[in-house]
Amino acid sequence: MDRFVFFGGKGGVGKTTVSSAYAHKCAGAGLDTLLVSTDPAHSTADVFDQSFDDDPTPVDGYDSLEVMEIDPEEAVDEHLMGIKRQLGDQVSPAIVNEIDRQIELAHQTPGAHEAALFDRFIDVMRESDHDRVVFDTSPTGGTLRLLSLPEYLGGWIDRLLSKREASVDLYEKSAIGGREPRRTAVGDPIIARLRERKENFEFAGRTLREEATFYLVANPDELSIRETRRSVASLAERDLPVAGLVVNRLTPEPESHEEGRGARFLRDRVATERERVRELEETFDPPVVATIETRVAEVKGDLLDEVARELDIAVDLPA
Amino acid sequence: MDLSDRIAAFRETVEEWLRGIYHGMISHPAYELIEKEAEDQEDAFLLACFPDAFGIPSPVSYYTAELLPYLGAEFEQWERRMWDRGSVLERKGSQYHF
Numbered sequence: 131m132d133r134f135v136f137f138g139g140k141g142g143v144g145k146t147t148v149s150s151a152y153a154h155k156c157a158g159a160g161l162d163t164l165l166v167s168t169d170p171a172h173s174t175a176d177v178f179d180q181s182f183d184d185d186p187t188p189v190d191g192y193d194s195l196e197v198m199e200i201d202p203e204e205a206v207d208e209h210l211m212g213i214k215r216q217l218g219d220q221v222s223p224a225i226v227n228e229i230d231r232q233i234e235l236a237h238q239t240p241g242a243h244e245a246a247l248f249d250r251f252i253d254v255m256r257e258s259d260h261d262r263v264v265f266d267t268s269p270t271g272g273t274l275r276l277l278s279l280p281e282y283l284g285g286w287i288d289r290l291l292s293k294r295e296a297s298v299d300l301y302e303k304s305a306i307g308g309r310e311p312r313r314t315a316v317g318d319p320i321i322a323r324l325r326e327r328k329e330n331f332e333f334a335g336r337t338l339r340e341e342a343t344f345y346l347v348a349n350p351d352e353l354s355i356r357e358t359r360r361s362v363a364s365l366a367e368r369d370l371p372v373a374g375l376v377v378n379r380l381t382p383e384p385e386s387h388e389e390g391r392g393a394r395f396l397r398d399r400v401a402t403e404r405e406r407v408r409e410l411e412e413t414f415d416p417p418v419v420a421t422i423e424t425r426v427a428e429v430k431g432d433l434l435d436e437v438a439r440e441l442d443i444a445v446d447l448p449a
Numbered sequence: 450m451d452l453s454d455r456i457a458a459f460r461e462t463v464e465e466w467l468r469g470i471y472h473g474m475i476s477h478p479a480y481e482l483i484e485k486e487a488e489d490q491e492d493a494f495l496l497a498c499f500p501d502a503f504g505i506p507s508p509v510s511y512y513t514a515e516l517l518p519y520l521g522a523e524f525e526q527w528e529r530r531m532w533d534r535g536s537v538l539e540r541k542g543s544q545y546h547f
Binding site: 209222228232236239242245246283287293294296299305312323327 | 480488490509510511525
């Protein structure tokens with residue numbers, strides 16, 4: 131069992147519920163657990179009836195469960211401030227304004243939030259000393275993009291790095307005869323910075339491939355199943371196999387003696403859902419590890435424990 | 450001053466001239482050529498870093514922005530080079546001293 135466990139899936143299928151239940155289960159088994167919510171619309175606070183922030187906060191009533199909610203907005207702002215501070219130290223005041231504008235612009239691009247989120251992801255993976263880190267991810271599209279970032283950005287950084295090295299190398303060559311080269315490779319802050327970034331991406335790629343397990347949450351309906359099918363395929367494409375499917379929101383079956391409009395409706399609904407679950411079991415490679423029935427109330431408190439018991443996902447310590 | 454001294458002085462002058470001519474015609478343009486090429490590479494690097502300066506959105510501008518503090522002077526030179534370059538021919542042509 132890997133140290134990092136991701137729960138993904140279409141929006142609204144109950145990823146937060148399932149990942150909270152899983153974190154609850156891990157904590158119950160005595161593992162030091164951290165639940166990380168990466169969905170910008172955090173809802174872990176509602177499950178545990180407690181507010182969380184960007185730092186791991188212990189959950190009331192648990193010995194070994196902490197929750198953190200990543201806030202990309204804050205990460206973007208921090209990044210911006212960090213650069214501006216450095217700018218003041220490095221650059222002559224004459225051009226600061228010009229560059230300031232460029233930096234502001236870079237932090238408004240659509241990729242900025244994703245990049246910030248991704249950086250926080252890496253921080254968490256690098257720094258946490260928990261036995262198990264559970265990620266409650268944002269809906270499928272966003273997460274998939276996020277997970278493909280290491281490879282994609284790694285390639286880009288490679289290109290930048292080789293260009294920079296080529297130009298610095300040429301500057302050094304043009305300085306033959308004891309002249310001072312305009313730039314040198316030794317101590318070039320740009321090359322150092324790019325290498326550092328590259329190393330970061332490689333770490334993320336390696337960790338995701340070797341130490342992470344992915345579960346997808348689906349509902350027993352056509353749309354959710356289709357999206358799950360696409361997710362399984364694209365994750366496999368990136369060498370990130372899905373370990374199992376969790377089917378959430380199954381309709382409870384009425385007692386056999388009940389005969390009424392409600393009971394008939396439920397019986398029909400249950401039959402359809404059985405069909406869907408069978409489809410999931412038969413046509414999908416990853417096994418269905420849990421089927422969770424719809425609850426009357428929101429899953430929180432004691433109900434979380436019930437749901438956790440329905441999850442057939444091992445929680446043993448990593449070897 | 451005897452003859453050998455005058456010859457030595459003459460040879461020194463000739464050598465200096467030759468060195469100057471060699472420097473002016475061969476070695477200096479060679480340095481310049483390499484330096485221009487380095488500048489071209491740097492332009493490509495900066496363009497890859499900051500395509501949004503030309504209105505092309507960049508997926509990594511969030512990361513390249515953190516290079517800006519170190520690129521202050523280069524950024525300025527780069528912008529100047531980009532604006533006063535009429536054509537590739539003009540840029541490449543200026544490397545030869547016709």
